[in-house]
Amino acid sequence: KQEVTQIPAALSVPEGENLVLNCSFTDSAIYNLQWFRQDPGKGLTSLLLIQSSQREQTSGRLNASLDKSSGRSTLYIAASQPGDSATYLCALAGARGGADGLTFGKGTHLIIQP
């Protein structure tokens, strides 16, 4: 069974800093890995999707990497802004067992201080 761990559970940094969120997983048989953002009382917004055959994806100030062999992904946020404050979730679409739902980590609660 796929297990997804996100470190740290919470992070508070001053505005303008670059930061890295970590995600590790136990089963490397995946279709893709996605990073989502969740704001309080709202649904999830997809930020980046990395296919199994890819190593990284970039969108604006965000860069996500994937290393299947070590079971790790990182989300790099450059020049953080208060509007980046949210919970960031890592999720995997598994290639084993036929299940097509995503397996999520518990998330990293990020606060950017103005």
Place this chain on the structure above:
Amino acid sequence: GAGVSQTPSNKVTEKGKYVELRCDPISGHTALYWYRQSLGQGPEFLIYFQGTGAADDSGLPNDRFFAVRPEGSVSTLKIQRTERGDSAVYLCASSPGLAISTDTQYFGPGTRLTVL
């Protein structure tokens, strides 16, 4: 265009009652997913539809939970004999259903269910 919508946004019920939660996916999306999110946890997969059929219901916790998607669009998650442990946010997501490796899932705002 419109995103995924879910109704109601909040539902308070008493233990033992029956509830229905509705999801309207993005038009044209053939894949639809239900997840449940408890406080401080990531969403947990419940059931996946491809078209009208439940392709994978392995995440449903027990037989009190049931979901339908009769016309391949709107879906209803049904919970019988609700228990306090069912209290959570129920999230619905849809995707184009073209390829698992590239499909992004688009989430609705969720229904917050509270069982008293």
